[in-house]
Amino acid sequence: MARGLDHVVHAVRDLDAAAELYRRMGFTVGARNRHPWGTHNAIVQLPGFFIELLTVAEPDKLGRDGFSKLFGAYNRDFLARGEGFSLLILESKDAAADKSAFSAAGIAASDVLRFEREATRPDGATVKVAFSLAFAENKAAPDIHFATCQQHFPQNFWNPAFQNHANGAQAIAGVVMVAGKPADHRDFLASYSAAVDLHASANAVVAKTPRGEIAILDPMAFRGSYGAASPPVMGGARLAALRLAVADIEAADDLLRAAHIATTGKGSRLVVDAAAAMGAIIVFEQNGKSGR
Numbered sequence: 001m002a003r004g005l006d007h008v009v010h011a012v013r014d015l016d017a018a019a020e021l022y023r024r025m026g027f028t029v030g031a032r033n034r035h036p037w038g039t040h041n042a043i044v045q046l047p048g049f050f051i052e053l054l055t056v057a058e059p060d061k062l063g064r065d066g067f068s069k070l071f072g073a074y075n076r077d078f079l080a081r082g083e084g085f086s087l088l089i090l091e092s093k094d095a096a097a098d099k100s101a102f103s104a105a106g107i108a109a110s111d112v113l114r115f116e117r118e119a120t121r122p123d124g125a126t127v128k129v130a131f132s133l134a135f136a137e138n139k140a141a142p143d144i145h146f147a148t149c150q151q152h153f154p155q156n157f158w159n160p161a162f163q164n165h166a167n168g169a170q171a172i173a174g175v176v177m178v179a180g181k182p183a184d185h186r187d188f189l190a191s192y193s194a195a196v197d198l199h200a201s202a203n204a205v206v207a208k209t210p211r212g213e214i215a216i217l218d219p220m221a222f223r224g225s226y227g228a229a230s231p232p233v234m235g236g237a238r239l240a241a242l243r244l245a246v247a248d249i250e251a252a253d254d255l256l257r258a259a260h261i262a263t264t265g266k267g268s269r270l271v272v273d274a275a276a277a278m279g280a281i282i283v284f285e286q287n288g289k290s291g292r
Contacts, residue, residue, distance in 0.1 A: 006148070049211060049212070090148045092150040101194070226283060
């Protein structure tokens, strides 16, 4: 079964500044959470999908465990080079089955890793959330880590109160990677996403998932679609942009203008450039539009 988009990690050096930036862009941002391996995060929820704003706040806590290596130390090293989207995570119904599938495809990067923490609901109640992750590796994209995420107490994590955004964001439309030769990543994307609806052209590979698209474009196609320069891809593919569907693109434009957030684009699409969004490109699209 194809795996839908679950979340992305936006690695930043200053988590408080990132949370404030996202609030200015009209998002509801959760409280700061702390991981035992030294990373801190704040969550922006949409139905079935979230953006994880993340920093490595306590690098002295990094150890030799899987999360320290594949999550903490990886983001530390990513941030040493710059900010931006560092991880792509797809949904999982069974992380152990995903790990087996990744092993069979030759892309497995870890055993299943499980993590639990306490979360606070809007009414102040404390609940448990728990996640199991299976990591996959694309050797042609060392600056992106990939995983699937199985939620063990989803009823304690997802909350409509956190999914109401002043900018009208309603859903994840897709994520966009950039690569010198997108076709070189087709086999990995097929195995990682398990998407049956996957299309390739001379400058793009696109997988349609149950929740949003995964597109891999070459730099010229990326600029043509979004009017923005892609991250450098000399060292491999990069996770460049997040596409969000909003209820009213004109209202979103008004909010961003009032917050002095610079955008490009027109009509049904607005683009916040990486220079304005801590290394990430945020794309707002009128809900109901197909995107690329």
